[in-house]
Amino acid sequence: MGNENEFSAVISAEIDETLSQIRCKCSDTTDLNIMNVEVCGIRCCVLTIEGMVSTSSMSELVFQPLMSLRYCDSPDGVFSFLTKKSLLSTQRKTLNTYKDIFTMLFSGFCIILVDGVSKCVALGIQGFEKRSVSTPDSEQTVRGSQDSFNEVIRNNLSLVRRRMKTPTLKFEMLSCGELSETDVCMMYLTDRADPEMVRTVRSRLEKIRLDTVLSSGYVEPFVDSSYRKSFFSSVMTTQRPDMTCVRLNEGRICVLVDGSPFCLVCPSLFMDSFQTMDDLCTKAYYATFIRWLKYFAFILAVALPGLYLALVMYHPEAFTLKLLLNLYVSEEATPFPLAVEMTLLVVMFEIMREAGIRLPKSVGGAVSIVGGLIVGDAAVKSGLISVPLLIVVGITATSAFVIPQLDQQISVLRLIYIVAGSTAGLFGLAVCTVLFTANICAMDELSVSYLAPISPFFKDRAGNAVFRQGFHRYAQNQDTVERFRER
Numbered sequence: 001m002g003n004e005n006e007f008s009a010v011i012s013a014e015i016d017e018t019l020s021q022i023r024c025k026c027s028d029t030t031d032l033n034i035m036n037v038e039v040c041g042i043r044c045c046v047l048t049i050e051g052m053v054s055t056s057s058m059s060e061l062v063f064q065p066l067m068s069l070r071y072c073d074s075p076d077g078v079f080s081f082l083t084k085k086s087l088l089s090t091q092r093k094t095l096n097t098y099k100d101i102f103t104m105l106f107s108g109f110c111i112i113l114v115d116g117v118s119k120c121v122a123l124g125i126q127g128f129e130k131r132s133v134s135t136p137d138s139e140q141t142v143r144g145s146q147d148s149f150n151e152v153i154r155n156n157l158s159l160v161r162r163r164m165k166t167p168t169l170k171f172e173m174l175s176c177g178e179l180s181e182t183d184v185c186m187m188y189l190t191d192r193a194d195p196e197m198v199r200t201v202r203s204r205l206e207k208i209r210l211d212t213v214l215s216s217g218y219v220e221p222f223v224d225s226s227y228r229k230s231f232f233s234s235v236m237t238t239q240r241p242d243m244t245c246v247r248l249n250e251g252r253i254c255v256l257v258d259g260s261p262f263c264l265v266c267p268s269l270f271m272d273s274f275q276t277m278d279d280l281c282t283k284a285y286y287a288t289f290i291r292w293l294k295y296f297a298f299i300l301a302v303a304l305p306g307l308y309l310a311l312v313m314y315h316p317e318a319f320t321l322k323l324l325l326n327l328y329v330s331e332e333a334t335p336f337p338l339a340v341e342m343t344l345l346v347v348m349f350e351i352m353r354e355a356g357i358r359l360p361k362s363v364g365g366a367v368s369i370v371g372g373l374i375v376g377d378a379a380v381k382s383g384l385i386s387v388p389l390l391i392v393v394g395i396t397a398t399s400a401f402v403i404p405q406l407d408q409q410i411s412v413l414r415l416i417y418i419v420a421g422s423t424a425g426l427f428g429l430a431v432c433t434v435l436f437t438a439n440i441c442a443m444d445e446l447s448v449s450y451l452a453p454i455s456p457f458f459k460d461r462a463g464n465a466v467f468r469q470g471f472h473r474y475a476q477n478q479d480t481v482e483r484f485r486e487r
Helices: 002-007 015-026 055-067 075-083 098-105 153-163 195-206 216-223 241-249 270-274 284-314 321-332 338-358 361-381 387-400 404-441 459-466 471-486
Strands: 032-039 042-049 092-095 109-114 120-124 169-176 182-189 236-238 253-257 263-266
Touching: 002 098, 015 032, 015 042, 015 098, 015 109, 032 055, 042 055, 042 075, 042 098, 055 109, 075 109, 075 120, 092 098, 098 109, 098 120, 153 169, 153 182, 153 241, 153 253, 169 195, 182 195, 182 241, 195 216, 195 253, 216 253, 216 263, 236 241, 241 253, 241 263, 270 284, 270 404, 284 338, 284 387, 284 404, 284 459, 321 387, 338 387, 338 404, 361 387, 387 404
Parallel strands: none
Antiparallel strands: 032 042, 042 109, 092 120, 109 120, 169 182, 182 253, 236 263, 253 263
8 A cells, every 4th residue: 555655646846856756666677768958947857668659759749849949937837838838749648646657658658847847748659569450360351341450559449430430439448457557448339338338337347456457358257247157258359340330339338458459349149259241241141141051050060079979879760771881880990989089089179279379370271281181181091080070070170160259169068069969869968958058048248138139039130130131121220210219
């Protein structure tokens, strides 16, 4: 508590005392630059952090105006010039405490101290290195926009504002992390988002008690109240500004974290994971076909290995005689039981997938070549793995790539279904399905059901879960909403 009181103390009017306190609290860090200068015979000091400010902007916007000042005979006059009689920067703040100084200083601001004034000026002339706006890595589209968020929160806000030119789009900037003081921005449309929902999310963000917040993953457990209770997550992430605008238009609340290129969208629905921007850029019938294909791929990715084990081990009558004999011959040549063989193959696939993700892109593709061609082919020829089993796992793995938003849940659910199918057959699969469906139905984040609009059923919106309506229908729905509001 005493250390916190020291940082919240008001800065001294004596510039030497203020600099002494700053050096002491910073432990004489190497990247702190202190430049002393006299302006009209009055001592001033400019503080910056190396690598955080633009040298050219600082020379043009700070040094040149200060050196050209000629008619100030008091410290208050110089301070008034900096705060009221000049336009040195588009971002200008007056600071009173050491905590404010360090927050602005380590955010890339230039701090100007004036001897004899117990306040200072912070000018925004940031110039730190950052990644440029590039194509999204995880949400590829054919006809959608090809830009994505980067790690600088101000750039991300501009990408959203450029698409939503309405005064109802509101940005609320908060600070999270006792040490990191990370900027966290909550975005919503004031005429679309539920006010009670906005207050709830704001309260959850303000209650975060962490030393550091370095990514959106730090914030997600606090925003999602069902994070530890449910298998699925009611907060989704997106790297695309256009998809963020789509969710804002639906009344959702989006959260951006400085240093993270992913935006949190809450609350999210189960069907959101099966929708992309390409759905809105193609013909309605084709988008509907692709949406059905994704639902089918999800079922294959989760249940196909377990279903295969259940049918082969407990319900062989489901196969034709010729197919059953082929399966028997294939499995008879392998040394391991069918359940062990399936589990090992799925685990090996997860290992190769994780290796492909973590390795550099230049060698990541070699993992799939080694795993798919060399290891897989050698395992089949040596008799360790049967050909039908390899086909099942290959179809399962390919289907999982269709829904990248649910890759974590699919990976674990697949193993659970394998255990259930190998121990209890179709009955075990049915029990697992009922349990997970009950868990999903119990998710009620921000008073919104995760399975909406299917459960609870909304007749006017349920069709959008499996069909993509045309834009003419969207316009008619919007006109209906506007007429309802006018009444």
